Amino acid sequence: MSWYLGIDGGGTHTRAVVVSADGVAAGAGGAGPSNYHNTGMEAAARNLRAAADAAWADAGLKARPAEHAFLGCAGVKSRGDMLRVRAAAESAGLAPAGAVTVMNDLYNAHAGGLQGEAGVALIAGTGTNCLGIDHTGESFMCGGWGWLLDDEGGAFGLAINALRAAARAADKRAPDTRLLAAAMAFLGLSEPDDMLARFYAQPWTPAEIAAFAPVVTRLASEGDATAHRLLVAGARALAGLVAGASRALVFPRGPQVVLLGSCARGGAPYQPLVEAEIRKLCPSARIVEPKGGTLHGAAINALRAGGVNPPPALDFSKIKTNR
Amino acid sequence: MSWYLGIDGGGTHTRAVVVSADGVAAGAGGAGPSNYHNTGMEAAARNLRAAADAAWADAGLKARPAEHAFLGCAGVKSRGDMLRVRAAAESAGLAPAGAVTVMNDLYNAHAGGLQGEAGVALIAGTGTNCLGIDHTGESFMCGGWGWLLDDEGGAFGLAINALRAAARAADKRAPDTRLLAAAMAFLGLSEPDDMLARFYAQPWTPAEIAAFAPVVTRLASEGDATAHRLLVAGARALAGLVAGASRALVFPRGPQVVLLGSCARGGAPYQPLVEAEIRKLCPSARIVEPKGGTLHGAAINALRAGGVNPPPALDFSKIKTNR
Numbered sequence: 001m002s003w004y005l006g007i008d009g010g011g012t013h014t015r016a017v018v019v020s021a022d023g024v025a026a027g028a029g030g031a032g033p034s035n036y037h038n039t040g041m042e043a044a045a046r047n048l049r050a051a052a053d054a055a056w057a058d059a060g061l062k063a064r065p066a067e068h069a070f071l072g073c074a075g076v077k078s079r080g081d082m083l084r085v086r087a088a089a090e091s092a093g094l095a096p097a098g099a100v101t102v103m104n105d106l107y108n109a110h111a112g113g114l115q116g117e118a119g120v121a122l123i124a125g126t127g128t129n130c131l132g133i134d135h136t137g138e139s140f141m142c143g144g145w146g147w148l149l150d151d152e153g154g155a156f157g158l159a160i161n162a163l164r165a166a167a168r169a170a171d172k173r174a175p176d177t178r179l180l181a182a183a184m185a186f187l188g189l190s191e192p193d194d195m196l197a198r199f200y201a202q203p204w205t206p207a208e209i210a211a212f213a214p215v216v217t218r219l220a221s222e223g224d225a226t227a228h229r230l231l232v233a234g235a236r237a238l239a240g241l242v243a244g245a246s247r248a249l250v251f252p253r254g255p256q257v258v259l260l261g262s263c264a265r266g267g268a269p270y271q272p273l274v275e276a277e278i279r280k281l282c283p284s285a286r287i288v289e290p291k292g293g294t295l296h297g298a299a300i301n302a303l304r305a306g307g308v309n310p311p312p313a314l315d316f317s318k319i320k321t322n323r
Numbered sequence: 324m325s326w327y328l329g330i331d332g333g334g335t336h337t338r339a340v341v342v343s344a345d346g347v348a349a350g351a352g353g354a355g356p357s358n359y360h361n362t363g364m365e366a367a368a369r370n371l372r373a374a375a376d377a378a379w380a381d382a383g384l385k386a387r388p389a390e391h392a393f394l395g396c397a398g399v400k401s402r403g404d405m406l407r408v409r410a411a412a413e414s415a416g417l418a419p420a421g422a423v424t425v426m427n428d429l430y431n432a433h434a435g436g437l438q439g440e441a442g443v444a445l446i447a448g449t450g451t452n453c454l455g456i457d458h459t460g461e462s463f464m465c466g467g468w469g470w471l472l473d474d475e476g477g478a479f480g481l482a483i484n485a486l487r488a489a490a491r492a493a494d495k496r497a498p499d500t501r502l503l504a505a506a507m508a509f510l511g512l513s514e515p516d517d518m519l520a521r522f523y524a525q526p527w528t529p530a531e532i533a534a535f536a537p538v539v540t541r542l543a544s545e546g547d548a549t550a551h552r553l554l555v556a557g558a559r560a561l562a563g564l565v566a567g568a569s570r571a572l573v574f575p576r577g578p579q580v581v582l583l584g585s586c587a588r589g590g591a592p593y594q595p596l597v598e599a600e601i602r603k604l605c606p607s608a609r610i611v612e613p614k615g616g617t618l619h620g621a622a623i624n625a626l627r628a629g630g631v632n633p634p635p636a637l638d639f640s641k642i643k644t645n646r
Contacts, residue, residue: 021430037524078516145490148483148522160471165469173567199471200398201360213526244496 003059004306005052005066005094006298009034009044009073009281016051017319018059018066018298021317022035023312026061028319029054030296035075036085044073045088052094068306069095072108072298077144106131106141112297113258113290116304116311120245120285124238124274125261126210128154132245132255142244147206149294152237153274155213155263156206158230162216165211165226177226182215213263221269231270232277238264239277246282254284258291265290295319326382328375328389328417329432329621332357332367332396335633339374340399340642341382341389342622346635347375351618351642352377358398359408367396368411375417391629392418393572395621399638400467424628428617429454429464435620436581436613439627439634443568443608447561447597448584449533451477455568465567470529475560476597478536478586479529481553485539486532488549490518500549501511505538536586544592554593555600561587569605577607588613618642 003026008019014034019025030052033039039047048071056063071094073085085102094100110121110131120132128151129144143150151157167184168174170192180192187198220227246255257278259265264274275287296314303311326349329340338355342348354373356362362370371394379386380642394412399405408425417423433454435443443455451474452467466473474480489506493515503515510521543550569578580601582588587597598610618636626634 037520075519077519078514079518080517140494142494142496144475144519145487146519146523148527149487149490149518164468164472171463171465171567172571173465173563191401194403195472196398196400196467196469197360197404200469204471240496244494248495 002067002306003061003064003243003301004302005055005069006108006300006302007048007051007071007073007094008105008294008298009048010105011035011038012154014047014051015295015298016048016055017295017299017302018055018061018073019302019314020110021067021303021308023303024315025299026317027057027059029056029058031141034073036073036088037075041084041088044085045092048089048094049092065093066095068101068302070298070302070305071100071102072105072294072301073102074105076102076104077141080163091312098185099306101301103301104129104131104144105142106144107301108138108294108297109260110297111300112292112294113260114256114288114291115291115296116300117256118251119256119258119288120242121260122238122242122262122264123261124154126155126207126261126263128152128157128238128241130241130245132249134249134251136232136250138249140245140248142248148258153234153241153263155210157237158216158234158263159209159212161230161233162227165230167192169226173209175226178222178224179216179226182219183212186212186215217266217270228269231273235270235273235277236281238274238314239281242278242285243281246285254286255281255282256288257282257285258288260290266273325390325629326384326387327622327625327631328378328392328434329431329618329622329623329625330371330374330392330394330396330417331373331428331617332394333428334361334397337370337374338618338621339371339378340618340622340625341378341384342625342637344626344631344635346622346626347638348622348642350378350380351381352379352381357396359396359411361399362406364411368415369410371417372415385469388416389418389422389625390624391422393621393625393628394423394425395428395617395624397428399425399427400464422629424624426454426624427454427464427467429467430462430624431617431620432583433620434623435615435617436583437579437611438619439616439623440579441564441574442499442579442581442611444581444583445561445565445587446584447477447582447587449478449530449586450474451480451564453564453568457572457574459573461572463568463571465571466564476557476586477584478533480560481483481539481557481586482532482535484534484556485550485552488553490515492549498549501542501545501547502528504551505542506535506540509535509538515640538590540593551592554596558593558596558600561597561606565601565608566604569608574607577609578605579611580605580608581611581646583613
């Protein structure tokens with residue numbers, strides 16, 4: 001029996017699945033983060049190996065080099081990133097040299113959400129990213145430059161723009177908004193001038209700032225004009241990613257588009273705005289519900305990368321969690 | 324003879340001046356940074372004391388508590404900031420308890436640039452800030468929320484927006500721009516996808532990013548449409564600060580406005596755009612040349628805070644450097 005190893009390596013945890021050539025997922029397992037930019041390569045490789053070992057154990061099999069291993073990892077964008085992670089995965093013995101494929105983790109989200117079909121996957125959680133793959137297999141990643149360079153439309157982007165609007169309202173450059181009082185409450189401050197000390201005395205992580213995003217959507221629902229304007233701008237930025245990925249590829253009948261991530265799939269009021277802006281910028285887009293999770297995607301990608309193409313329908317019935 | 328101590332405390336160095344009630348600056352001295360948010364209060368207090376000691380020594384006088392000390396310090400924005408720095412300055416013996424005044428360093432720039440007169444001082448170096456003071460002595464600070472919350476129009480803001488535009492051009496979301504090749508050269512990269520590793524693997528300081536701003540102004544001069552658009556947006560943001568400060572105060576015949584900082588005073592092409600946007604948003608503004616530097620401002624503020632009001636014309640002829 002030939003076994004394929006699919007890995008989804010994220011910034012907070014790593015998951016692995018062992019799947020047979022006929023699509024049966026025999027075991028899955030997890031470990032810590034594997035975005036090597038944050039963890040360093042040694043820790044990333046250790047977590048990749050640990051997740052794979054757990055998946056082999058869950059399948060009741062002795063850990064071994066897979067027929068082919070596909071790794072979709074957060075933080076992999078350049079060719080240099082791919083080569084470095086591939087070398088680490090080969091050294092860790094996930095699969096024989098030459099039988100390891102490394103891509104961004106967005107490839108798993110795409111393959112899971114669209115079950116291996118062509119289309120565009122838009123992810124907006126704390127950050128944002130977008131991947132299109134067309135019928136020829138050509139792919140194009142639009143966005144994904146991280147919070148410093150490309151923060152609009154995700155939870156971090158909504159939150160930081162809301163905090164900026166609050167600061168501008170505090171010094172009367174911008175209209176009054178309930179975001180100012182809400183920002184003070186979020187930050188635990190009694191006066192806006194203390195924001196300076198609060199933001200610069202100790203560093204913030206993007207996720208800490210992104211925690212303000214739900215307040216923005218709530219105030220928008222309650223009628224705050226500035227909060228609503230920020231949601232519309234964020235939705236437009238996300239639609240721009242979808243349009244960029246669509247334009248760069250060939251979708252003769254328009255792309256199917258799947259929205260993923262807590263921010264893009266968070267329901268009203270934001271999700272309908274995102275969908276409306278996508279329809280505006282990409283009239284031919286068909287927005288579809290996600291068909292499966294990223295671990296499905298990792299399994300599909302592992303089979304494909306190993307030459308099982310088209311991959312068979314997956315059987316994940318033995319797996320406890322498939323997201 | 325009563326001696327007044329004026330201090331300008333910045334993020335990279337601190338300068339002090341000793342001035343007599345009749346306006347003669349007898350000595351000046353310098354030391355390291357005193358933005359306590361960055362250095363910690365202990366180091367800040369040490370540098371304030373060292374700069375003062377150097378000024379007393381330069382004046383040929385034994386260091387002593389001044390009649391009154393005025394400290395204009397970077398990073399002082401909230402009432403809490405002022406109280407903390409004042410307590411440190413009193414403990415350091417710069418002046419007796421009750422005879423220390425602490426404000427943001429912008430108050431020195433304003434008093435120096437406008438020689439103590441009413442008006443609006445706009446500073447755009449790496450960051451941006453704006454202070455208006457009207458004829459009644461009312462003051463209003465507009466902006467100054469730092470790079471994370473309020474970065475437009477200064478060198479950091481121009482640079483980060485240019486890098487964002489370069490990333491968007493790389494994935495075809497935005498029009499082609501020479502900023503992309505320029506950003507690759509600035510970052511020492513051969514392909515845009517490496518930007519991710521370059522920006523997130525190790526932290527950047529705002530000043531390191533701001534170093535890209537001169538490239539933006541050069542490309543705008545050479546006709547790059549995106550670079551030009553960024554300068555116009557930056558100029559509009561700076562004008563918004565001036566308009567905000569003006570609106571919050573009373574300037575019956577319009578404010579006089581002084582532009583300060585390497586970015587706002589950098590000449591063509593940016594400075595004329597900034598001046599044009601100020602005239603557009605604030606038709607009653609009169610843009611004037613700076614009359615003096617921040618150490619002049621610190622001396623004026625020390626005399627005023629000590630009750631010498633109006634302060635006499637300053638005599639800085641004994642001071643080697645007065646900027």
